[in-house]
Amino acid sequence: MHEIVLIRHGEAAKSPTDDDPGLTALGHKQAEQLAGHLNVLYPGGQGVRLMSSPKSRARQTAEPIASLWQKPLEQLNDVIEIPSPEGVSLAQRGDWIQAFLNSNWNDLTVAQHAWRNGIIRALKSIESRPxxxxxxxxxxxxxxxxxxxxAVIAEIRQDARIAQFRPDYTSQTRLSLDNDVLTIVELGLERHAPHRIQ
Incomplete structure (x- = not known):
């Protein structure tokens, strides 16, 4: 059995013009606190691999623990955030995401279905990746x-609702991978105060 921990990035700078914002000052603080917590759970990073979405907010969240453990941070392109539908501008993306949360995974575009399937394939292949x-x-x-x-939790549960739960910044959702089967071990901490998804 292989443990996979999905970690949401820290607080990101919201921007209607920047398609790859980094972390806010609070987000950087959250990333540092996360590194301390992870080092307690996995002392020295023994037996742990680090992978990240290519987006700055995810990579910046991972960098403190990568630095602490002196481990490479491997890029996993498949876990990038969901692509907007054609015709939705960067300035409109926030409103689209908020509305999308109340819809259904069956309503995805072809590109979004490919995105979701790519995530699942990537996670199931983690053990075999160099x-x-x-x-x-x-x-x-x-x-x-x-x-x-x-998307991952919905796939495991076979549940069509978009919003399965609201993972907080730097929350850790634990999965197990055993013989190509993903199982939920524990959902990450939820954020109950409303905020714009970035």
């Missing part, structure tokens, strides 16, 4: 996004 980490790997930490986490 790694830059030395020694055996028992746990993979995947730094990613709100919609990625919800």
């Amino acid at each position: 790694t830059q980490t030395s020694g055996p790997v028992e746990t993979t930490l995947v730094f990613c996004h709100f919609m990625v986490i919800n």
